[in-house]
Amino acid sequence: MTDARADSAVAGEGPAAGHWAQWLDWAQEQGSAVPEDAAFQHARAQVWAASEFAALTAARSPETLARLIAEDALSRAPEAGELDRLLAKELEHLFPDAPDEPGLARCLRRFRRRQMLRIVWRDLAGWASLDETLESLSALADTCIQRALELLTAWTEAELGVPEDAEGRRQRLLVLGMGKLGARELNMSSDIDLIFAFPHTGETRGGPRQLTNEQFFTRLGQRLVQALDQVTVDGFVFRVDTRLRPFGSAGPLAMSFDAMEGYYHAQAREWERYAMTKARVVAGPPGPAAALMAMLRPFVYRRYLDFGAIESLRSLKVMIARELKRKGMEHNIKLGPGGIREIEFIGQSFQLIRGGREPELRIPAIQPVLTRLGEKDLLTAADVAALTSAYRFLRLTENRLQAWQDRQTHVLPEKPEARQRLAQSMGFDDWPAFAAVLDDQRERVQRCFEAIFAEPGGGEHPLAALWSRKPDSDEMERLLTEHGFREPAAAAAAIADFREAATRRGLSTRAAEHLDCVVPALLAAVAESDVPDLALPRVLRVLESVLGRTAYLALLAEHQDVLRQLVVLSAKSPWFAERTAKQPLLLDELLDPRRLYEPLRRADLEQELDVLLATVGEDDLEQRMERLRQFVQGNKLRTAAADITGVIPLMVVSDYLTEIAEVATERSLAIAFCDLTRRHGLPPGTALTQPGLLVLGYGKLGGIELGYNSDLDLVFLYDEALTEASTEPTAADQRVVSGSQFYVRLAQRLIHIMTTPTYSGVLYEIDTRLRPDGDKGMIARTLASFANYQREEAWTWEHQALVRARPVAGDARLGERFQQIRAEILQLPRDPAEVRNRVRDMRAKMRASLDKSREGRFDLKQGRGGIADIEFIVQYSVLRWAAEHPELTVWTDNVRLLETLDRLALLPGLAAQELTDAYKALRTAYHRNALQDSPGLVSDSELVAEREAVAGLWQQLMD
Known part of the structure; x- marks a missing residue:
C-alpha cells in the first residue's frame, strides 16, 4: 500500500487525496487488491483531480470501486452493440432486492452509482472515447427506464386493473425519449426529457374501480418519474423533465396516439418540430413504437422542402441569445455564441428542410447528420470537419464540467482553481491555453452558423x-x-x-x-x-x-x-x-444548379425513384402515385432546363425524356403487380422481375423520340402459357382469378396508376388504340394471339406501327420472344408497289384529317414535307427491304434507320442524309415550340429548304 498511498499526493489532486487514503484504508481492512501498475495509479490521480463526485463515491461506497476493479470493468471497453444487454443483465441481478417501490428506488440508485463511477473514470482517464461515454450514459438511462417501467407496470396493473382498448386488447405505456437521450448523446449529468403515450383510449378491467386509460397511464407515469427523479438517501437516478409533452406542464402526463396526433398536427408550436427530430421510443412494445414514430413523422418532416424552418430557427436563436444576455450567461458553452446548440441548429435546419424528401437525414444524432450533409454537398467538407471537431470538443468540455460534482451545468467557471482544474482535465497545462482553443472552436461554429442563418x-x-x-x-x-x-x-x-x-x-x-x-x-x-x-x-x-x-x-x-x-x-x-x-414542388429542382442542368440517365433515375418511394408504405397507393408524378415532373424540368440553355443537344433531349418515361412505366407496372398479387395471389411461375406481362412502346416512345408533351402509345401482351392457370393465393382473403383475368386487370391497374389525377396531375396520358383490333380489342392479349394477328389480320399501317415498337417494361423473356416475332413480321416478303401504294394512301388520309397548316403557317408534323412524311418514307423502306436486309429490323428510331438505309445504299444519292438533316431540323423546331407552349406550327417562311427537300424526296420515292 505504500506506493499507492504515496501516489495519492500527486500534484493537482488536492483535497480529494484524503478520499483516496480513506478508500485505501478500507481496502486494506477488507483485503481488496489495489492495482500497482503505473497506468492505474496515473489514471486514478487524474480522475480524483477532476471529479469530486468520483472521489466521494469511492469514499462513501468503497465496495463499488472495489468491485469495478475486481471485475476489470474500468479498463475494459464494452463490446460494440453489447452495452444495452450487459447493463440490463447487471441490473437484473440487483432486482431480487426490489420487491416494492422503495426497493426499486434503492436498486436503481446503486446501479446508477456504480455505472456513473465506471463511466466517469474511463472518461477522465482517457480510456474511453467521447462516443463511448455518450453511448454508455444513454444506455444507462434506457436500461433504468425500461426495467423500472416493467416492474411498475406489473405493480400498477395488480393494484388498478389492466388497461384495455374498446376491443379488449391490453394497452402498454410507451416512453418517448427526447433531446440528448433520444439521440443517444446523453451527457454526464443530464436531465432526461420524457413524453408518455399509449395507443388507444379505453378503460381498466379487473381493478377495484374502473379508470380511463389516461388516468391509469398518468398514475403509472407519475410512479416512473418518482422512481427515477426522487432524491433519497442513495441519491437520484436521473432528473426527469416532462414539460416537452403536448400543452407542456398544463397538459395530461400521458396521451393516446390519436390525441397526440391531433395536437401535433393542429396546435403544436414550431419549436416542437425541432425537438421531435431527436425523438426516440426508449421503452414500450416495438409494434406500437413503430406506429407512434410513423404518426409523428409527417409533423416533423414535410413532403416539400421546408425553408420556413430556417427563419423559425433563426428567430428561436435570437430569442435564446436575448434571454442569455439578460441573464448574463454569455459563457454558456451549450446555448451561448458558437455553442453546442448552434451546431444542433445547423443540423436540424437541414433535417427539417429536406428530411421529408431525403429520409436518410432522419437520424437523431448530430454527428451522423453532419456527415450526411457533407456527403450530399449541403455543407462543405471544411464546414463538416470544423463543426464535428467543435462539437466533440464542446461535448467533452461539457462532460468535464459536469463530472466534477455530478451537477448539470454548461457555464464556464470563474474561479481560478476551477478553471485550472477544467483545463487540466481537457489535457491543457493552463486556462489560457485551453481558452484559446475553446474560443477558436466557438468562432468557427459561429461563422458557419451566421453564414447559414444570415438574413437573406x-x-x-x-x-x-x-x-x-x-x-x-x-x-x-x-x-x-x-x-x-x-x-x-x-x-x-x-x-x-x-x-x-x-x-x-x-x-x-x-x-x-x-x-x-x-x-x-x-x-x-x-x-x-x-x-x-x-x-x-x-x-x-x-x-x-x-x-x-x-x-x-x-x-x-x-x-x-x-x-x-x-x-x-x-x-x-x-x-x-x-x-x-x-406544380410549385418543382421549385425544389432549382436549388442546385449543378443538378438542375445535368439530367439523370437510366441508372441514376432508377436510384432516385427508389429513394423517393422508399419511405412510402406498399399499401399507400395514392402516395406512391404522387411520388411517381413528382419524379417525372422534376426530371422533365431538369431536361428542359438543360435544353433551354443549350447544355444538351436535341437527340439527347429525346433520349432523356424517353428514359424518364421508361423508368416511370417500369415502376408503375411493379406497383400494379404487387397491388394485384396482394388481392389475388401470384400467377404460377411469376415474380416481380418476371411478371408474365410485357409492355410495348409504340410511336415516339418506341422510337426513342419523346417530346415534353408526348403521350405514351402502349400495348400489353402476356404469356399464353398462363391463360388457363389460376392465381395461387398466399393468404385466406385473396380471391383466385384466371390468368387471363389477372393480366387484363394488371393492364387496367397500370393504366389507372399512370392516368388517374392526383395532387400533381397525371403521370402520362396513355393511348392504347394501336393494340390489335384497336378500341374493340382486349386491353391485354397473349403474345401468341398477337403474333397470329400480325401474320394474318393486320393492316399495312399496323405493320408500319410495328417498325417503331419495342419492349419498354415487364417480362424480359416475353420481350425476347416479341423481338423475334417483330423481326419475322417485318421481314415478310411484300410486293413493293402494293406496299408503296398503301403507305402513300394512308399518308394522304392522315394529312387530310390532321394537317393544321393554313395561310402563313406550317404544321411541322403533318404538313407537306414535314415530320410525318419522313416517318412514312422510313417505314415504307423497312417494309420494302427488310426481307432482303434483316438488319433493318434492329432499330426503332428514325435516325438510326436512316443510317442503316444509307449504309445499305437503299435510298438514292444523298437522300438518307438529306432526310436525316431535315428530320433533326424539324424535330428541333417542334421541341422549341413545345417549350414555348405553342402548337406545332411555325411561319411558312421557316425551314423552307428542309421542307422542299423532303417533299421532293417524297415525290421521287413514293409518287
Missing part, C-alpha cells in the same frame, strides 16, 4: 421601390423604362394586378414578410433578363401560385439564387413557367 438579401435594387413604396404610375413606368422594359405600362399593370391578388389572399404576417423580401429580388432579377417584358408576367404567375404556401415563399426568400434561375428559365420558356406554376 443585400443592397436594395432601384426597382424595389415599385413594391415597397407603391409609386404612382408615371414613376413606375419611368423606373421600368430605365431598366430595359419596352412596354412599361404593361409591366406596371402586371405588378399592380399581382399586388391586388396578394391582397385578396389575406396573407399571414409571416407570408407577407417573405413576400416583401421576394418581390424586390424578383424585380431585380427580371431587370437583368434579356427579355424582361416576357419574364415578368411569367414569373409573377409562378409567384401568384405560391401565395398561399408560406413554405415556398420562405424558399424563395432564403434562396434568391432560385429566383434568378426561375427568371432565366421562364424568360426562355413559358412551358417552364407554366409547369412550375401548376
